[in-house]
Every structure is written in C-alpha cells, then in structure tokens.
Amino acid sequence: MSKRGYHHGNLKQALVEGALKLIADKGPTGFTMAEAAKQAGVSAAAPYRHFAGRDDLIAEVARQGYDLFGDVLEYAYDDGKPTPLAAFEAVGRAYLAFARKYPGHYMAMFESGVAPGQTPDLMKAADRANRVLTRAADVLSARIPIDRRPPGAMFSAHISALSHGIIELYARGKPGARAPFTPEELLESGIGIYLRGLGLIAPD
Template sequence: MRKRGYHHGNLRAALIDAALKLIEEKGPTGFTLSEAAKQAGVTPAAVYRHFKGREDLIASAALQGYVMFGELMEYAAEGKTGLDAFETSGRAYLAFARKYPGHYIAMFESGISVNHSPELAHASGQALGQLEKAARLLTEHMPADKRPPASMVAAHIWAMSHGVVELFARGSPGTKSPFPPEDLLESGIGIYMRGLGLIPPDE
C-alpha cells in the first residue's frame, strides 16, 4: 500500500498534528517517532526530512503553540488597561489550555527549553511580552522607588495563571476546584494588585 503523498510542506504540518494528538494521549515522552510517522501515514525515515528527532518535533509543536498563544494574549488585552487587561489575559490563558492541550503540554510540560531554537525563544518572549506591556501600563504612574519591575509583575501573573491551570483547569487527578477556575484566577489577580497598591481596596 502506497503511503499518502504530501506536497508544499504538508508533511511537516501533518507530523506536528500527529505529535500533538500523541502528546494529548500519551504525554510528551510516551510516544515514538515511529508512532508519529504511522499516524501521519508516512515511513519513519520521512520524519527525518523535517526533524532531527522527537525533541525537535515536540519543540516545533511548542513553537506553533507559542505563536498561537501570543496572538491570543494580544487579542485578549487589546484596548484594555489595568486590571481588565490582566483579567482578560488570564481568561485567555485558561481557554488556551483547555482548547489546545497538546500545544500547552508541549510548551510547558515537555521539558523542552524555550532556547531550543531562536524561533522558539522569540515566540515565547513575545507571549510573555503581552503581559509585560500590560504591567508597564498599569505601573507607570507609581513612584519610581515603589514601582515593581514590569517583568516581575508579568511573571507573577503568569505563574498564578499556570498554577490555576495545572491544579484546577485541566482535570488533574484527585483535584476539584472549590470555585470556577476563572473566579479563582480573577480574585487572585485582584488581591495581588491591591497588595501592590495598584487598585483601591474593596469597600
């Protein structure tokens, strides 16, 4: 039986799609290149025309994810400032993790360094840059001696978002969220912002 023919770069995309499905099913270390090739309908040797190995294939899936993620974060925060920008970005983070679990795992749970390639490092930086932009806008009116670095604020919000996703938004075995993940994240962001004096306390 002849293998399916691929043209115009479709084989590379088909292999990434196959890897994403396998990552969802078996985790980033639970599948082989041969399995990815079989799912894409090609011989294992064909994989090496586009990827150096499994790690390179997963890194390409992560790159695709970071590009999508960065665009989503930019769209979510567009036209918004302050707490609204962070809350919509947080909701977008949760939505991405739910809708694209294969990409999310490749990006954050595969052990692949964002410095695997210049392209991956750039895409990762662009995504975090959206949060840093919101942080700069939010803190620019604070006195210089009391203003936290925008990168620190962005990293805190990213860590909070990631924690809610990992513990409560992706159905981790044995865990049950006491509140909707979106509410947990938004209230956490609000408490953090009030702690910095960036928004007034609730009356």
C-alpha cells in the same frame, strides 16, 4: 493507512498534527517518532527529513503554540482597552482559555522540558508572547511610585505562575473538581489579591 513515504504533501505539518494528538493522549514524553510517523501516515524514516528527533518535533509544536498564544494574548489585551486594569484581567482569562482550547500546544510549551531557547524561531515566538504580558504589567503598574514598582518582567512572571498553577491544579480533567470554585474565579481572586497588595486596586 497507506504509507506515503517522502511524498506527503505537507509532511512537516502532518507530523506536528500527529504529535499534537499524541501529546494530548500520552503527554509530551509519552510517544516516539515512529508513533508520530504512524499518525501522519508515513514511513518511520520519513520524519527525519524534517526533524532530528522527538525534541525537535516538540520544539516545532511549541513554536506554533507560542504563535497562537501570542495571537490570543494580543487579542485579549487589545492595546490596553478599555482600561489597563480590564485589559490585564482579560489577558489572565485568555491564559486559561488557551490552555483549554490548545492542550497539546500548551503541554509542548510548558511541560515538555523543551527550553524556549532550543531554536531561534521558538525563542522569537516565546518572546513575542511574553512581551504582551510584560507590556500589560508595565502599563498597569505605571502609577506605582518607581521605588516601589516591581519590574514588568517580574510582575508578569508572578501572574504567569499563578495562571499555570491554577491550570495544573484546577483546569485539567474536570474543571473545579478539586475546588468549590471555577478556575476563572480562582484566577480573578488571585489577581485581585496581588493587585491590592501593590495598591493598584482599592481594598474591598
């Protein structure tokens, strides 16, 4: 592969794409900037025109991931249609779908140690995605008496934690290899137990 130095047509995005491949293969802390440069076909010095270091590059991968994540969640939520409950469950399924389709982005977002507040753009993208979850939780829990209603941010954080746990334990590698249930079944039943506890759906 020839070195294109500083004259790459879209060096910044080429580095992001290279980092995505490396993250998927080696994890978010298992590669160097020199390896990212090699993936992009440029000199080892070229990436520093755009990124201060690996964490800065991973932050950009995470920002783009959160932009995609927000799009996926908004599409799944569909303004709460056809019902708040159905829309909320669709958001949960979208969580799993995103992790499967965009593993490099997912790891950069949630497993790299890069904080959402590392850059203003990253914070903005993360906040947008989180607002979809919080809005879905707020709308669904609106009929709970206010004195028993969990804050929307807490509600969505509980579901996020459940989703992350299922992804890490059961959706990596061979889905379901460590359980007799699919990740989707585990998430659906977990959300059902949680919502029954809040009185949002009737007991079976």
